[in-house]
Each structure stands twice: as structure tokens, then as C-alpha cells.
Amino acid sequence: MKFIDTADIEVRAGNGGNGCVSFRREKYVPRGGPDGGDGGNGGHIIVRSSLRLSTLIDFRYVRHYRAKNGVHGKGKNMYGRNGDDRIIEVPVGTQIYDTGSDTLIADLSQPGQEVVIAQGGKGGKGNSRFVSATHQVPLECEPGAPGEQRRIRLELKLLADAGLVGFPNVGKSSLIRRISNAQPRVADYPFTTIAPVLGIVRYKDEKSFVVADIPGLIEGAHQGKGLGDQFLKHIERTKLIVHLLDATRDSDPYNDYCIINNELQRYSTSLIKKEQIVVMNKIDIPVVRNRLIDYKELFRVHGIDLYPVSCVSGEGIDTLIDAIVRRLEHTEQV
Ligand SMILES: Nc1nc2c(ncn2[C@@H]2O[C@H](COP(=O)(O)OP(=O)(O)OP(=O)(O)O)[C@@H](O)[C@H]2O)c(=O)[nH]1
Numbered sequence: 577m578k579f580i581d582t583a584d585i586e587v588r589a590g591n592g593g594n595g596c597v598s599f600r601r602e603k604y605v606p607r608g609g610p611d612g613g614d615g616g617n618g619g620h621i622i623v624r625s626s627l628r629l630s631t632l633i634d635f636r637y638v639r640h641y642r643a644k645n646g647v648h649g650k651g652k653n654m655y656g657r658n659g660d661d662r663i664i665e666v667p668v669g670t671q672i673y674d675t676g677s678d679t680l681i682a683d684l685s686q687p688g689q690e691v692v693i694a695q696g697g698k699g700g701k702g703n704s705r706f707v708s709a710t711h712q713v714p715l716e717c718e719p720g721a722p723g724e725q726r727r728i729r730l731e732l733k734l735l736a737d738a739g740l741v742g743f744p745n746v747g748k749s750s751l752i753r754r755i756s757n758a759q760p761r762v763a764d765y766p767f768t769t770i771a772p773v774l775g776i777v778r779y780k781d782e783k784s785f786v787v788a789d790i791p792g793l794i795e796g797a798h799q800g801k802g803l804g805d806q807f808l809k810h811i812e813r814t815k816l817i818v819h820l821l822d823a824t825r826d827s828d829p830y831n832d833y834c835i836i837n838n839e840l841q842r843y844s845t846s847l848i849k850k851e852q853i854v855v856m857n858k859i860d861i862p863v864v865r866n867r868l869i870d871y872k873e874l875f876r877v878h879g880i881d882l883y884p885v886s887c888v889s890g891e892g893i894d895t896l897i898d899a900i901v902r903r904l905e906h907t908e909q910v
């Protein structure tokens with residue numbers, strides 16, 4: 577299944593500059609001819625695909641895009657300058673729809689593709705353009721045409737880079753809420769999350785990656801216990817698994833870890849081969865914090881680095897995100 581990232585934006589191309597009505601006025605030049613210049617053209621709105629971006633997250637913050645207007649023409653046959661185009665960069669794979677008619681305008685599947693989605697208005701002609709043998713004193717000029725304005729929807733099909741797994745209630749949704757733009761429901765009962773949710777994590781301004789929150793697993797999920805293991809298909813193509821543990825459960829965290837991995841293994845051998853980052857959540861709770869050193873040791877014996885975090889206080893979250901990004905950069909998809 578592919579998840580879709582969308583953004584609705586409004587674009588407005590630049591208006592054309594007005595043409596000018598003017599006549600040459602100089603000493604010793606009686607009745608100088610018309611010299612009103614043309615207005616400049618308004619800038620276009622151009623969408624360009626780029627490999628530099630991987631999500632549409634920026635469009636959640638800025639929704640209005642305008643190109644510059646053309647400058648009005650002036651006397652002495654001075655043309656107005658054309659307005660600059662506005663280039664909007666989107667990730668490769670973005671489709672552009674007209675919001676009103678819901679029709680596809682463009683499908684930017686290759687890097688560097690460009691499409692004009694709103695035409696700038698043409699500049700108006702100045703009066704010097706209307707002169708003719710029989711029409712020596714033109715008083716007419718044209719106004720600049722308005723720039724095109726439209727609402728468009730950008731759609732990008734996303735695949736998750738990292739998937740969150742763990743028992744119910746360990747804080748998977750709390751983590752995705754904390755680190756990404758997704759806001760799934762969080763509650764202190766099992767199986768709060770009943771469908772996968774994707775969130776985009778923005779990392780140090782330029783990079784971003786996608787995390788999938790899926791319903792909790794329990795022992796026997798592969799036999800249909802709890803909500804079963806059907807949701808694991810959503811993380812089959814991720815590069816990385818973030819395995820969340822909660823030591824407030826009445827069980828040994830390492831044992832929990834093995835139970836979940838056993839479910840992954842039963843579901844598919846490729847899933848269990850994926851790299852994992854193992855996270856101990858809820859370290860703000862004293863019973864967890866007090867035993868953190870023991871837990872770290874327990875996992876270290878098995879060659880596993882435990883990342884302690886609290887989704888409530890935010891402690892350890894930055895370190896975790898750094899680790900996820902590092903692993904994503906060095907991991908090939910299994
Ligand atoms: N004290 C504390 N509570 C937390 C922390 N993270 C999550 N919780 C609480 O744990 C409970 C479960 O959190 P969720 O994020 O809904 O857990 P989940 O893993 O998504 O649960 P399911 O969707 O049911 O599988 C909620 O009451 C959260 O407020 C944490 O770091 N510290």
C-alpha cells in the first residue's frame with residue numbers, strides 16, 4: 577500500500593503592466609509623436625521537480641505563491657520590465673491536480689521537469705503602438721492582462737522509510753506524534769491505533785523521512801490474536817524497523833523484544849532481516865529510569881544498543897532521530 581502526501585495551494589501569476597499614453601515633449605520639437613511604452617509581462621508560476629526534496633511538508637506552511645507583476649510602460653518609449661517567474665520546487669513523483677475540476681495537470685516523474693501552471697498576464701501596449709498613417713495622435717493604450725490564478729493540489733505517493741513496531745500501549749503513536757507531522761490518537765488502552773498512520777519527520781531543515789505507525793502486536797498475532805499481523809505488510813518495504821519497548825509492562829523487556837521479533841519472523845523472513853533500532857520508552861517514569869542501567873546491560877549482552885527516550889518529556893528523542901537518519905543513510909532496503 578502506498579500512502580499519499582498531499583497539499584493544497586493557491587497560485588497567482590503576475591499581472592501584466594499597463595501600456596502608457598504619452599507624447600514626446602521637447603523644446604523645439606513641436607507636436608512630438610506618441611511615445612508611450614508597453615507594460616511588461618507578468619511572471620509565470622512554474623512547478624519544477626527536484627531530487628533535493630522528498631516530501632510535500634513545506635507546503636503545509638506556505639500555501640500561497642505569487643509571481644511578480646510586470647512593470648507599467650512609461651513615456652519615451654520605455655517598456656516596463658517583465659515580472660520574474662516564481663519557481664516552486666516539488667519532489668520527483670509529484671502529481672499536480674486542478675482542485676476545482678479535479679483533473680490532472682501534470683505528472684512530474686523525472687527530475688528537472690518544469691510545467692507552467694499559471695500564465696502571467698501579458699503587458700498592455702503603449703500608445704506608440706497604435707500609431708498609423710491615418711491615426712497620428714493615438715490616445716489609446718491597453719491595460720495589462722491579469723495573471724492566471726488557480727488552486728491546485730499536489731500529491732506524492734510515499735513509502736515509509738522506517739516502521740514502528742511493539743506491543744500495544746508502548747507509545748508508538750506518542751513517538752510519531754512527537755517526531756512527525758502526524759497526529760494519531762494516543763490513549764492508555766491497547767489497540768488505540770487500528771490502522772497505519774504515516775508521519776513525515778523533518779530533520780535539520782533539509783532532510784526528511786517517513787515513519788509508519790502501525791497497530792500493536794501481541795504474541796500469536798500471526799495466528800490472528802489481537803488485531804493480527806496483517807498490518808505488517810505496510811512496513812515490508814521500509815529500510816528500518818524502530819522497535820519500541822515499555823518497561824512498565826509486567827514483563828521482561830528482552831523477552832518482549834523476542835516475542836515481537838518472533839511475530840515478525842513468522843510473518844516474513846525479510847522483515848526480521850531488516851535493521852532495527854531498539855528503543856526503551858517512558859524513561860520519565862521512575863521505575864523505568866531506576867533500572868535503565870540494568871536494561872541497557874541486558875541488551876548490550878545481546879549486542880544491542882538500547883536508545884532510552886521519553887515521549888512525554890522529549891528526553892533522548894533527538895539522539896534517536898540522529899540514529900534513525902544515520903541508519904537510513906547507510907542501509908539498503910532489504
Ligand atoms: N509517562 C509516559 N507515558 C507515555 C510515554 N509514551 C506514551 N505514554 C503513554 O502510554 C499510553 C499509550 O500510548 P500510545 O502512544 O497510544 O501507545 P501505542 O503504542 O500507540 O498503543 P496502540 O496504538 O494501542 O498499540 C498513553 O497513555 C501515553 O500517554 C512516555 O514517554 N512516558
Ligand SMILES: [Mg+2]
Nearest residue numbers: 748749768769
Ligand atoms: Mg497507537
